[in-house]
Amino acid sequence: MKNLGLRALLVAAILIVGLLCLIPTFTSTSLPGLSNVLPEKIHLGLDLQGGIYLALEVEADKAVETAGERFVEEIKDALRAKKIAFTKVARTGAWDIDVVLPSGEQLNEFNETLKSDFPRLKPATAETTPEGTKVVLTMDQKEINDLRKMAVEQGLETIRNRIDQFGVTEPDIRPEAGDRILVQLPGIKNPQEAVNLIGKTAVLEFKLVAQNVTDQDIRDNKLPPGVKLYPMRPSDRNNQEAKIPLEDKTVLTGQYITDARVEIGGRSFGEVQIALNFDPQGGKLFERLTSDNVGRRLAIVLDGVVYSDPVIKERIPNGRAVITGSYTDEEAKVLAIALRTGRLPAPVKILEERTVGPALGADSIKKGVLASAIGGLGIILFMMVYYRFSGVIADLALAMNILLILAIMALIGATLTLPGIAGIALTIGIAVDANVLIYERIREELRLGKTPRAAIDTGYQRATITIMDANVTSAIAALVLYGFGTGPVRGFAVTLFFGLAANMFTAIFVTRIIFDYLLSERRVKELSI
Amino acid sequence: MQLIRPDININFVGLRYRAFMLSGTIIILGLLVLLMRGGLRMGVDFAGGTLIQARFNKATSPDEIRNALQGTISHAFVQQVGARGDNEYLVRTDAIHEELGSLSNRIEDELNRAYGPGQQVLRVEMVGPKVGHDLRQKALHAIFYAFLFIAVYISWRFEFKLSAGLIMLFVMGLGIYLLDALGLNAVYLIGGALIVTFVLCWFLQLPYALGALLSLVHDILITIGIFALFDKEFSLEVFAALLTLSGYSLNDTIIVYDRIRENRNKDKKIKFSDMINGAINQTLSRTVLTSMTVFFVILCLFVLGGSVIHDFSFAMLIGVVTGSYSSVFVASPILIAYEDLKKKKAPRAVSRRAAVQGGDARPAGRRTAAQAGDAQPTAARHAAAQPGDAQPAVKGPAVDSGEPKPARSPKKTKKRSAGQLARQK
Numbered sequence: 001m002k003n004l005g006l007r008a009l010l011v012a013a014i015l016i017v018g019l020l021c022l023i024p025t026f027t028s029t030s031l032p033g034l035s036n037v038l039p040e041k042i043h044l045g046l047d048l049q050g051g052i053y054l055a056l057e058v059e060a061d062k063a064v065e066t067a068g069e070r071f072v073e074e075i076k077d078a079l080r081a082k083k084i085a086f087t088k089v090a091r092t093g094a095w096d097i098d099v100v101l102p103s104g105e106q107l108n109e110f111n112e113t114l115k116s117d118f119p120r121l122k123p124a125t126a127e128t129t130p131e132g133t134k135v136v137l138t139m140d141q142k143e144i145n146d147l148r149k150m151a152v153e154q155g156l157e158t159i160r161n162r163i164d165q166f167g168v169t170e171p172d173i174r175p176e177a178g179d180r181i182l183v184q185l186p187g188i189k190n191p192q193e194a195v196n197l198i199g200k201t202a203v204l205e206f207k208l209v210a211q212n213v214t215d216q217d218i219r220d221n222k223l224p225p226g227v228k229l230y231p232m233r234p235s236d237r238n239n240q241e242a243k244i245p246l247e248d249k250t251v252l253t254g255q256y257i258t259d260a261r262v263e264i265g266g267r268s269f270g271e272v273q274i275a276l277n278f279d280p281q282g283g284k285l286f287e288r289l290t291s292d293n294v295g296r297r298l299a300i301v302l303d304g305v306v307y308s309d310p311v312i313k314e315r316i317p318n319g320r321a322v323i324t325g326s327y328t329d330e331e332a333k334v335l336a337i338a339l340r341t342g343r344l345p346a347p348v349k350i351l352e353e354r355t356v357g358p359a360l361g362a363d364s365i366k367k368g369v370l371a372s373a374i375g376g377l378g379i380i381l382f383m384m385v386y387y388r389f390s391g392v393i394a395d396l397a398l399a400m401n402i403l404l405i406l407a408i409m410a411l412i413g414a415t416l417t418l419p420g421i422a423g424i425a426l427t428i429g430i431a432v433d434a435n436v437l438i439y440e441r442i443r444e445e446l447r448l449g450k451t452p453r454a455a456i457d458t459g460y461q462r463a464t465i466t467i468m469d470a471n472v473t474s475a476i477a478a479l480v481l482y483g484f485g486t487g488p489v490r491g492f493a494v495t496l497f498f499g500l501a502a503n504m505f506t507a508i509f510v511t512r513i514i515f516d517y518l519l520s521e522r523r524v525k526e527l528s529i
Numbered sequence: 530m531q532l533i534r535p536d537i538n539i540n541f542v543g544l545r546y547r548a549f550m551l552s553g554t555i556i557i558l559g560l561l562v563l564l565m566r567g568g569l570r571m572g573v574d575f576a577g578g579t580l581i582q583a584r585f586n587k588a589t590s591p592d593e594i595r596n597a598l599q600g601t602i603s604h605a606f607v608q609q610v611g612a613r614g615d616n617e618y619l620v621r622t623d624a625i626h627e628e629l630g631s632l633s634n635r636i637e638d639e640l641n642r643a644y645g646p647g648q649q650v651l652r653v654e655m656v657g658p659k660v661g662h663d664l665r666q667k668a669l670h671a672i673f674y675a676f677l678f679i680a681v682y683i684s685w686r687f688e689f690k691l692s693a694g695l696i697m698l699f700v701m702g703l704g705i706y707l708l709d710a711l712g713l714n715a716v717y718l719i720g721g722a723l724i725v726t727f728v729l730c731w732f733l734q735l736p737y738a739l740g741a742l743l744s745l746v747h748d749i750l751i752t753i754g755i756f757a758l759f760d761k762e763f764s765l766e767v768f769a770a771l772l773t774l775s776g777y778s779l780n781d782t783i784i785v786y787d788r789i790r791e792n793r794n795k796d797k798k799i800k801f802s803d804m805i806n807g808a809i810n811q812t813l814s815r816t817v818l819t820s821m822t823v824f825f826v827i828l829c830l831f832v833l834g835g836s837v838i839h840d841f842s843f844a845m846l847i848g849v850v851t852g853s854y855s856s857v858f859v860a861s862p863i864l865i866a867y868e869d870l871k872k873k874k875a876p877r878a879v880s881r882r883a884a885v886q887g888g889d890a891r892p893a894g895r896r897t898a899a900q901a902g903d904a905q906p907t908a909a910r911h912a913a914a915q916p917g918d919a920q921p922a923v924k925g926p927a928v929d930s931g932e933p934k935p936a937r938s939p940k941k942t943k944k945r946s947a948g949q950l951a952r953q954k
Contacts, residue, residue: 353655360651367835375826429823436818470780476678477776484671489769
């Protein structure tokens with residue numbers, strides 16, 4: 001027999017590797033050395049674990065519009081301050097602002113003001129109309145793109161912040177093309193609450209950190225009146241549960257912030273700076289706040305979570321502040337985003353929501369596995385009865401087939417979904433088809449009077465190509481489904497595809513080895529088929 | 530143990546007209562229902578809307594539920610799912626969350642108000658119009674590509690003419706290019722692809738490919754028809770089932786075709802339809818058994834698998850049955866019809882293009898007695914493309930290479946090669 005030993009060895013090796021891959025999935029004990037080498041247990045899809053899947057869209061256009069509106073207000077304020085008369089300042093279209101001056105006299109002054117105070121707006125045209133001198137301002141495209149990008153970042157950060165509060169173990173929040181954000185929260189207990197929370201407008205507030213409150217007071221829950229504990233944003237530096245006592249009264253809201261950016265090149269090495277700008281009104285409030293509270297810490301609170309609490313070093317008169325601290329790049333970026341959020345909320349729209357309660361998830365697993373098991377059992381019995389010992393061989397191949405599917409899924413980190421379980425069930429049905437084809441052919445050859453060996457040779461030969469064809473066409477369908485499908489459907493495509501692939505191996509190669517062994521080593525005279 | 534006697538001989542070919550009527554009836558009924566209803570009932574994945582599966586702690590009825598929800602949603606489609614005692618219902622509405630106000634929350638509140646606390650919302654699916662549109666596009670593209678790949682594969686595989694496969698590939702590639710370039714509505718493109726494929730099959734003389742593809746279309750139409758008749762919802766999973774069974778339905782067709790070709794090679798004398806009958810009967814146990822095994826497993830899923838994949842299993846169930854049915858009663862009769870048409874068209878043409886090692890398309894009535902022991906088309910196509918194989922009265926093995934040679938010289942009665950090279954199966 002052609003390399004019977006070698007072939008058997010190969011099969012044994014694959015079998016062992018397959019079993020090893022599945023250890024994490026089926027056992028909960030972790031073997032210390034092994035767990036580095038072995039793949040993780042098979043991930044369960046949201047439809048089996050329970051959880052939420054959300055596709056959100058940040059309405060970045062609205063963010064740009066809001067920015068436009070703010071500019072209009074600021075221009076008006078600036079013109080009033082500089083005593084430049086204007087008839088009209090209004091937003092037209094998506095990002096154009098029309099400014100009408102009564103005459104061309106103050107045009108130069110206006111342009112100066114524009115250049116100094118509003119570097120990001122550019123005069124596109126200036127023409128004389130019956131109403132006066134009309135200047136059309138636009139935001140340049142780069143600016144608009146930046147705004148959109150920031151809007152999406154803010155959306156992401158806000159959502160992350162809120163999800164943290166839910167304590168989901170493996171949240172998956174990621175941006176996607178087209179201003180979209182995908183959120184997956186497996187195993188969440190109260191999905192509807194989460195969905196509600198995600199939609200609320202972000203609120204940025206400044207609060208003063210309470211003084212003279214010791215750790216002991218916190219532990220004893222003896223907080224002075226008007227002081228509450230607020231959670232700090234988890235980061236590498238804080239432990240998970242850090243809380244900070246703040247004076248509950250909000251001293252300033254985030255709506256006055258015009259900009260917050262991380263500045264490169266801090267004052268000293270290892271320190272990062274965030275530049276913070278307030279609008280004129282906010283600037284005044286901020287001036288008062290800082291002059292009254294030099295030396296105290298000012299907490300920056302987004303949606304009730306404290307992002308940072310820098311010390312107020314001095315009175316800040318003109319609404320331009322700098323926050324310096326030994327933040328990591330990541331922390332600084334997040335802080336800047338949080339600061340901007342108060343000013344420029346980007347509303348978020350739900351495009352798609354799929355929620356499965358944990359009850360249904362567990363139920364689905366049970367039912368799916370039960371159905372597959374009974375189906376499988378039926379098939380196994382049938383094969384044994386119909387093809388006798390050859391049926392047993394086919395059943396062994398089937399078992400290995402399923403093992404391989406699961407092992408491959410564990411190896412590549414694929415996710416098992418409910419349609420995926422259906423795919424495995426389907427594979428069970430299709431897997432034995434290959435054997436049926438081979439065996440029917442063998443029976444035919446035996447009826448014609450061929451010897452067992454010849455019958456087996458012919459049977460395998462003739463049937464193999466047919467089996468390949470059949471599996472290839474189904475595999476094409478599986479591949480197309482994977483390419484165009486989403487979530488659960490992809491899970492189906494994956495199990496089906498690997499089921500078919502493994503089937504080629506187990507139904508043909510593995511069973512042949514057993515037959516060859518029986519014929520050559522055991523010198524079986526008659527086939528039990 | 531044998532379920533099907535080896536010497537079974539049912540006259541499938543004779544039954545084909547009755548089968549046509551059966552298929553035709555179902556398809557037409559289905560189409561009528563579709564027309565009346567204005568299309569398939571689309572799931573939330575494609576049409577947008579909200580779907581809620583809720584479990585009640587007391588028995589109720591769809592009407593009651595609809596009434597209870599009057600305040601929140603005006604149009605609700607309610608249906609019971611799962612076992613009777615489960616009291617589980619699906620509520621389906623076109624309304625979606627407005628911005629982020631959660632419609633499903635409101636529904637849950639309404640239900641709790643009407644039925645008392647403790648009603649459980651098991652799952653929610655909400656798809657907004659944008660995503661619905663995306664998914665529809667994806668589905669249509671998927672059909673197009675799947676059809677394309679399968680057509681190319683079949684052309685190459687069944688006819689063994691690399692040229693056929695390549696031409697098909699080229700035409701389909703053109704189709705993809707058009708799809709992107711013109712941004713045509715994918716539905717038209719699929720229709721166009723179908724027509725082009727069938728026309729190509731006709732002109733390239735690929736009867737097997739034609740038969741296989743037609744039986745594929747037949748299966749899909751029947752499944753959609755039955756879905757329409759039973760008023761089932763067409764969701765993304767059902768679509769996946771449809772696509773999968775397209776791939777799977779070819780399995781049986783391939784089995785039967787392979788046997789037809791094998792028999793073709795072995796024995797040229799037999800009347801074509803008899804041979805087909807024989808082939809089908811010989812492979813009957815194969816097709817029945819393979820379909821049975823898959824049917825059984827899917828049946829388990831259908832009965833035991835729970836409400837979520839219920840529709841999916843239903844679609845697959847139909848597909849498995851029609852898959853077998855169509856290889857016997859659609860794919861094979863098409864070969865016969867093709868033969869007959871060819872006969873009528875060109876009674877005198879001598880050589881026919883034929884698949885290399887596959888069956889020859891020969892006019893059935895032209896054989897003479899001197900056919901015994903004839904040479905088979907050899908495996909190397911070009912070797913056979915010699916003069917001398919194309920003869921008027923004495924039907925020799927048809928040449929393959931594709932140029933119908935109207936050679937009529939009687940003196941080309943050379944000895945035909947006695948060697949036979951049949952393809953290994």
